[in-house]
Amino acid sequence: MTVKLFYSDPYLREVRAKVEKVEVKDSKVRLKLDRTIFYPEGGGQPGDIGIIKGDGFRVEVEKVEGKEDIWHEGKVKGRIPEVGEEVELELDWEWRYENMRQHTGQHILSAILKKMYNSDTTGFQIFPEYNKIEINFDEELTWEHILAAEFEANEVVWDNLPVEVEEYEELPEEVHNALRKDLSKNVQGKIRLVKIPNIDLIPCGGTHVKNTGEVGFIKVLNFYKKTKNIWRIEFACGYRALIYLDKLLEDYWRSLNEMSNKNRPLLERMQEFKQLLEELEGEKDQLRKELWEWKSKALLQEAEEINGIKIISFLDTWEMKDAQAFIVYFIEKNPKTVVLIVGSNYLLFAKNKNIERISMNELMREVLNEVGGGGGGSEILARGGGFKRSPEEVIEIAKKFLKEKIKED
Ligand SMILES: [Zn+2]
Structure with a gap:
């Protein structure tokens, strides 16, 4: 079993450990250690990344997994580590600390959603740029609900409350009754509760900051309905929230800057733009009709007439539509x-x-028989393509076949 130092001190960034098992997989190694500061993926929190180094090698850890025995996987530079030797572990602290902030922010947001709307959090996932929770909410969730909860959650952040961890062999009944969410059936060994006094008490196996103030702030980014009464809420905390909002603002200002009138709000500029586009579309339609009229007149003048039927044929560079x-x-x-x-x-x-009597579908079939390709249609209109002859030849053949049909008629 690997000793999980990330529980006794989640702020430990470097430590020494001993290699207990080694597996080699292509250019990667997997190391099992006697103790670790690397958190294995689980409970919605991604695994840690970082470095494990020893005399003559350096492993860039990209995947950490396991419950009792924790395995560290990554590309190795230098020789393959050996069982029994000492290694130095070094976390990518920015990654881990941000995950701790996001995770703690999630506890706060979920606790507030439970308190305000009696919504349970049924899913949680940290992604590199934002986080997602799923909650149950029976009515229509609105920004009004969301912003009210966001405000309360940030009050908890700014109150600088302690985030405490309590471990139990067995839960006293009064503690069990106070939990926001019941224990998972998978919990083995010690029961680990994460507590924010007067706000939240929940079993959790992740890593958290020790004070709510460290979360920085909690920003809901988006929300939407997943199923009838399950809603997804996307949010970010700490530095990731700042980065997210910076990108969103950059997008906003650059979009506004594209407009001829660069004054806020962007929504009004977009509405003006849409209206202009509709006007231009209308003008385009009008011009197209005029062009068609002129073209029609010219075509009728050149038309060949047989048995009272005018034949108009031409090659064109238009798109088919x-x-x-x-x-x-x-x-x-x-x-x-x-x-x-x-x-x-x-x-x-x-x-x-x-x-x-003369069918365009039938004419099409005859022409395609001659020139290759495929197509079809109705009595009135037929389309085809994929012919193997030049367009000049194809139109001559089509004209010839049509004339024969008119004459037969
Ligand atoms: Zn947690």
Whole structure:
């Protein structure tokens, strides 16, 4: 069993220990030590990172796991450590201390949510940039609820209350009754309670700061519904909260700076921007219609007429969706017309619905048989693509087949 020094003194950053077991895995080693300051991942708190070094080697610890025996895994530089030798352990203190601040902040926030709304915290996870809890809350959770709880939680931070750890072999009934959350069935050995006097009492196996003031402040960043009565709350504490807000503010000011009017609030500028965009869209539609009208006139003048049906065909550089919008507009306005458009990688055939018998779908099938590719559609409109011949050849073939159909008719 590894002695867990992070419990007796969570502020211990360096210590010496003895190697008890060694495993080698590719370029990594796994070390089991007689004692450790490295916290193994668990209870929502990530494992510690840091360095284990000895005479002739240095392990960059990236993963720590285990309950009784604690294993430290990482890349090794130099020789492989040996069983029985002494090593020096050095925590990445910034990482660990921030995790302690986040974890303690979570106890405070969860305690306040329980006190104010009788919400239980059912999940907790620390991520590198923020933390997440899940709570039950039967109604609609709002920013009003959240901000009221956040304010109370920060009052606890600023009151500089002690965070105490009590260990029990067995819980006295009055202590058991005072717990915010019942003991997990997995707890073996000593029962470890974390207490903030008059605020919170809960069994916990993580590491915490010794005074609520060290949390710095607690900031809720976002919240959303996960299931019917389970809500997720994202928050950050201490230095991570500051970093998060700095990034958010940078994003805010840079966004505002992109606007022609750079005065707050950004929301008003965005609304103006949206309105402008809608106006421009309207103008664009108007211009497009005018362009289509001109184009239609020119196309009708060049049209070839057989048996009273006008054939309009052209190659185009439009995107397919634009060509389709035009073709639909055109055939609706012009009776007795058939339009064939070939782009670099598509074919579009359409006819005015007054023309009977000739099917665009059928014409498409015949043309594709000749030029390769695939497609389909209806009597009125058909689309295809993937042809193996040049667009110039394809449009000539399509025209030829169409004329034959009109003449047969
Ligand atoms: Zn805890």
